Amino acid sequence: MAQSPLRKLGFLTIGLFDEADPRRGHESTLALIELGERLGFDSAWVRHRHLQYGISSPIAVLAAASQRTSRIELGTAVIPLGWENPLRLAEDLATVDVLSGGRLNPGVSVGPPGHYDQVKDALYPDSADLEDFSYERVRRLLGFVRGEAATGFRGVEGFEEFSDRVQPHSPGLGRRMWYGGAGLRSARWAGEQGMNFLTSSVVKAEEAEDFAEIQLSHIREFRAHHPDGDRARVSQGxxxxPTDSASPEQRARYEAYAAKRLPRTAAPQGPARMLFSPDLVGTSAEIADRLHAHAAFQEVDEVAFALPFTFEHDDYVQILTDMASELGPALGWRPSA
Structure with missing residues (x-):
């Protein structure tokens, strides 16, 4: 597929906070989402962090964000379904989608929860060895969101009326479900389910050791199995x-951050052979040149650029402002009204 101008510009934040003052960190996240809307971003995404000092309840945070914004799309990248009950999650997602006016973009993934041996007794005290962490967990969620029956009963019982499907039902939500995948099998499965596909700065080095080449193969595998083919939605993260308006101190700190993380990008890591992409630091013109040369970026027209994890609020304001005013236009993007 020929490269086209960037159509949708989004950003992703982890939402870190100080244990002694968690409200301040959550308010910072909400303020960044509000800023993103004012700057014309098309989407804002939050990441989860269970039993850590980051967003543990992305749906609750996005419910709050839905009442502070009116246009920007709100996404999760991603909710690990090993921590969730698909039926209950479907209710929460539909509720927030209704409250947001149809702006929710839930991204999910599967697999056992991280550090499962340490958390399984608290999370699933009676069924830890029986839980199914396969794609079936996503399929159940998709079915509930898309309106499949959750029970064989519907009707009136006394003064109460019961539905056989999740309520509220938000008809468009099923088309805005995303799968966060790092390998060919996940890309293929997501395409077969008619989902959208989130590909990030981490991939599995299954058939090569060049990050862009691997990511490109995932995008093409996904679209080859999706009913919409080349029109199927993919977002790169x-x-x-960008450092256009950064102070000298900020530039030095950003470059040190990227340099510290660079060694892990040299070769696949661990038994799963996870390969990390280098962080892109520099002027918007420099970053745009690198992205235009990136084989996977050439195949997408949507991005959700990830903010670094450990920076300060003012740093994020500078980065988002440069993304919207300099980098986005350099990639052919136009801010939303």
Whole structure:
């Protein structure tokens, strides 16, 4: 597929906070989402962090964001379904989608929860060895969101009326479900389910050791198995840090951050052979040149650039402002009204 101008510009934040003052960190996240809307971003995404000092309840945060914004799309990248009950999650997603006016873009993934041996007794005390962490967990969620029956009963019982499907039902939500995948099998499965596909700065080095080449193969595998073919939605999520309006101190700190993380990008890591993309730091013109040369970026027209994890609120304001005013236009993007 020929490269086209960037159509949708989004950003992703982890939402870190201080244990002694969690409200301040959550308010910072909400303020960044509000800023993103004012700057014309098309989407804002939050990441989860269970039993850590980051957003543990992305749906609750996005419910709050839905009442502070009116246009920007709100996404999760991603909710690990090993921590969730698909039926209950479907209710929460539909509720927030209704409250947002149809702006929710839920991204999910599967697999056992991280550090499962340490958390399984608290999370699933009676069924830890029986839980199914396969794609079936996503399929159940998709079915509930798309309106499949959750029970064989519907009707009136006394003064109460019961539905056989999740309520509220938000008809468009099923088309805005995303799968966060790092390998060919996940890309293929997501395409077969008619989902959208989130590809990030981490992939599995299954058939090669060049990050862009691997990511490109995932995008093409996904679209080859999706009913919409080349029109199927893919969003790329690299770590991108423009420095156009940064102070000298900020530039030095950003470059040190990227340099510290660079060694892990040299070769696949661990038994799963996870390969990380280098963080992109520099002027918007420099970053745009690198992205235009990136084989996977050439195949997409949507991005959700990831903000670095450990920066300060003012740093994020500078980065988002440069993304919207400099980097986005350099990639052919126009801010939303």
């Amino acid at each position: 690299l770590v991108v840090i």
